[in-house]
Amino acid sequence: MAGTATSPASTVWYTLNRGELTEVYYPTLGTPSVRDLQFVVTDGRSWVDREREDTRHTLALTDSRSLSYRQVNTDPDGRYRITKTYTTDPSRSALLLKVHFEC
Numbered sequence: 001m002a003g004t005a006t007s008p009a010s011t012v013w014y015t016l017n018r019g020e021l022t023e024v025y026y027p028t029l030g031t032p033s034v035r036d037l038q039f040v041v042t043d044g045r046s047w048v049d050r051e052r053e054d055t056r057h058t059l060a061l062t063d064s065r066s067l068s069y070r071q072v073n074t075d076p077d078g079r080y081r082i083t084k085t086y087t088t089d090p091s092r093s094a095l096l097l098k099v100h101f102e103c
Contacts, residue, residue, distance in 0.1 A: 001015065001016045001017070001059060001069065002014070002015050002016075003015075003016070003067050003069055003086060003088065004067065004088060005067070005088035005089065005090045006065070006066065006067055006088075006090050007090035007091065009090060009091055009092065010088055010089060010090055010091070010092060010093050010094070011026060011027045011028070011093045012024065012025070012026045012088055012093040012094065012095050013025040013026075013029055014034075014086065014088075014095055016059060016069060016071060016086065018052045018057060019038065019051045019052055019055055019057035019071055019073040020036065020037060020038035020051050020052050020071075021034065021036075021037040021038070021084075021086070021097070022035065022036060022037075023035050023036075024037075024095055026093055027093065038050060038051040038052050039051050039073075039082055039099075039101075041075075041079075041080055041082075043079075049075060051073045051082065054075070054076075055073035055074055055075055055076070055082070056073070056074045056076060057071065057072070057073055058071070058072045058074075059071050062085065066087055066088075066090075067087075067088065068085060068086065068087040069085070069086045070083065070084065070085045070086075071083070071084045071086075072084075079103060080101065080102060080103040081101075081102045082099065082100070082101050082102075083099070083100040083102075084097060084098070084099050084100075085097070085098040
């Protein structure tokens with residue numbers, strides 16, 4: 001999935017796939033500025049999970065007027081859930097990311 005702002009004042013684009021932010025492009029679509037942004041979760045002793053490989057993923061458009069998307073990554077064993085909401089600022093080149101972690 002690809003996202004951007006609803007205004008030409010913002011020159012940021014991004015892609016989401018398999019529960020993670022895969023790339024952010026700025027200041028043009030030919031310039032990847034961020035690649036592979038995901039969380040790694042562990043109990044510190046016996047297990048380590050990466051969002052891309054170790055969770056179930058859902059993705060939904062939350063508001064078509066702002067092109068906001070929400071990713072929810074859920075641990076199959078029920079230990080945690082990570083909810084991430086992505087919104088681009090229509091006035092400037094910024095990608096806003098809100099993260100909620102539940103355990």
